[in-house]
Amino acid sequence: MPRIHFLDVTNRDGVQTARTGLSKFGKTMVNFYLGKLGVAQSEIGFPFLFHEVPYVRAQVALAEAGAFGDLRLSGWTRAVAGDVTASTPLGLKHYNLSISTSDQMLRNKFRGKFDRAAVVAEMVGAVRAAKEAGVATVGVNAEDGSRTDFGFLTEFALAAKEAGADRVRYCDTIGGETPGRIGERFAKLASAVGMPVETHCHNDLGMAVANSVAGALGDLDAGQDAWINTCVNGIGERSGNADLVSTILALQNGFGVADRVEIGDPLDLSWARRFAYWAAYAFNQPLAINQPGVGRNAFAHESGIHADGALKDHRNYELYDEDVLGPFPADWHERRGRVVLTGEYGGMAGFRHVMDGLGVTVAEPELTFKLVQLCNASTGRPLTDDELRLIAAYPHQLALLYPGLLA
Ligand SMILES: [Zn+2]
Numbered sequence: 575m576p577r578i579h580f581l582d583v584t585n586r587d588g589v590q591t592a593r594t595g596l597s598k599f600g601k602t603m604v605n606f607y608l609g610k611l612g613v614a615q616s617e618i619g620f621p622f623l624f625h626e627v628p629y630v631r632a633q634v635a636l637a638e639a640g641a642f643g644d645l646r647l648s649g650w651t652r653a654v655a656g657d658v659t660a661s662t663p664l665g666l667k668h669y670n671l672s673i674s675t676s677d678q679m680l681r682n683k684f685r686g687k688f689d690r691a692a693v694v695a696e697m698v699g700a701v702r703a704a705k706e707a708g709v710a711t712v713g714v715n716a717e718d719g720s721r722t723d724f725g726f727l728t729e730f731a732l733a734a735k736e737a738g739a740d741r742v743r744y745c746d747t748i749g750g751e752t753p754g755r756i757g758e759r760f761a762k763l764a765s766a767v768g769m770p771v772e773t774h775c776h777n778d779l780g781m782a783v784a785n786s787v788a789g790a791l792g793d794l795d796a797g798q799d800a801w802i803n804t805c806v807n808g809i810g811e812r813s814g815n816a817d818l819v820s821t822i823l824a825l826q827n828g829f830g831v832a833d834r835v836e837i838g839d840p841l842d843l844s845w846a847r848r849f850a851y852w853a854a855y856a857f858n859q860p861l862a863i864n865q866p867g868v869g870r871n872a873f874a875h876e877s878g879i880h881a882d883g884a885l886k887d888h889r890n891y892e893l894y895d896e897d898v899l900g901p902f903p904a905d906w907h908e909r910r911g912r913v914v915l916t917g918e919y920g921g922m923a924g925f926r927h928v929m930d931g932l933g934v935t936v937a938e939p940e941l942t943f944k945l946v947q948l949c950n951a952s953t954g955r956p957l958t959d960d961e962l963r964l965i966a967a968y969p970h971q972l973a974l975l976y977p978g979l980l981a
Pocket residue numbers: 587747774776810811
């Protein structure tokens with residue numbers, strides 16, 4: 575039976591969002607939390623960018639050391655052979671290669687540089703370069719796929735498959751899709767090509783989660799696995815991408831959906847609150863009070879009839895149990911009153927005090943303390959308990975983030 579997998583793009587689409595950003599250490603934490611949540615794959619960034627290279631090396635080392643569980647790490651590049659050959663020596667085993675496919679973009683973005691045939695030729699060259707370099711799986715992204723002529727989209731996807739691609743990513747780049755249409759197009763494309771079609775849905779109409787679910791159902795109807803792109807807290811270009819936690823909750827609890835899908839990833843939502851609140855803190859973008867699952871009001875009842883009903887049986891007014899979302903973070907640095915912290919300008923006494931207080935075993939105090947200083951310098955805000963724990967557990971791998979200083 576075909577199954578659903580998650581491919582989170584917070585570390586690519588999420589971090590390229592205007593007016594926000596994450597340090598490379600912050601991006602590392604995203605991969606850590608994705609591993610804890612059990613999603614299949616993280617699109618970790620742009621390996622051809624000079625400032626991502628130490629970060630990519632650190633992630634590969636962390637994954638090998640087991641810091642991210644079974645999470646697969648993938649890189650994003652343009653579907654251009656030169657980008658691919660510049661990236662593959664870094665050791666990522668999975669890639670998504672992206673090129674625009676709609677007439678709108680061919681005419682008004684490429685402006686005659688590429689016609690349809692040239693787009694296919696560039697993409698095929700990039701897929702072959704990746705496969706020749708030993709990349710394990712390749713997804714090919716049809717940017718603006720939702721505005722792409724269906725016949726050409728099929729031709730593009732078939733050429734990708736023939737060149738060795740494993741999936742095609744259908745990008746609803748401007749977020750204009752609707753659930754009925756995307757479901758139909760996915761089912762048609764996946765069965766015509768015989769390969770999973772990956773969702774990449776933007777939220778310009780507030781339908782990114784609905785479209786992701788509908789697209790995935792289209793894959794399943796065609797007998798193919800489904801791959802769903804998400805971002806933590808729905809962050810992403812403009813109005814964002816499909817929210818990770820909402821999409822999982824929809825597939826696990828949606829009427830008419832939950833009982834007909836099988837999720838292929840070992841998901842563990844007991845990290846959902848910790849991840850969502852960490853991400854709100856790290857991106858400096860507060861969670862909406864009504865954010866599905868993790869917002870402050872997701873399980874709050876005040877009005878008379880609802881409160882009375884919820885007191886009698888919370889299932890009268892709640893779709894899912896709050897226990898599944900795990901605990902809220904209770905970070906050391908959030909303590910009120912007298913508190914000793916550790917960070918960029920701290921010393922060994924404060925560092926030892928905090929680590930002892932958290933019950934963290936520090937096998938390599940000198941290196942770990944320097945990393946606490948450097949990571950705090952890069953985030954510019956107090957480190958969280960999960961961050962301190964990761965630093966203490968994997969100092970040698972994290973040192974790769976700071977070549978010339980520690981590595
Ligand atoms: Zn996008």
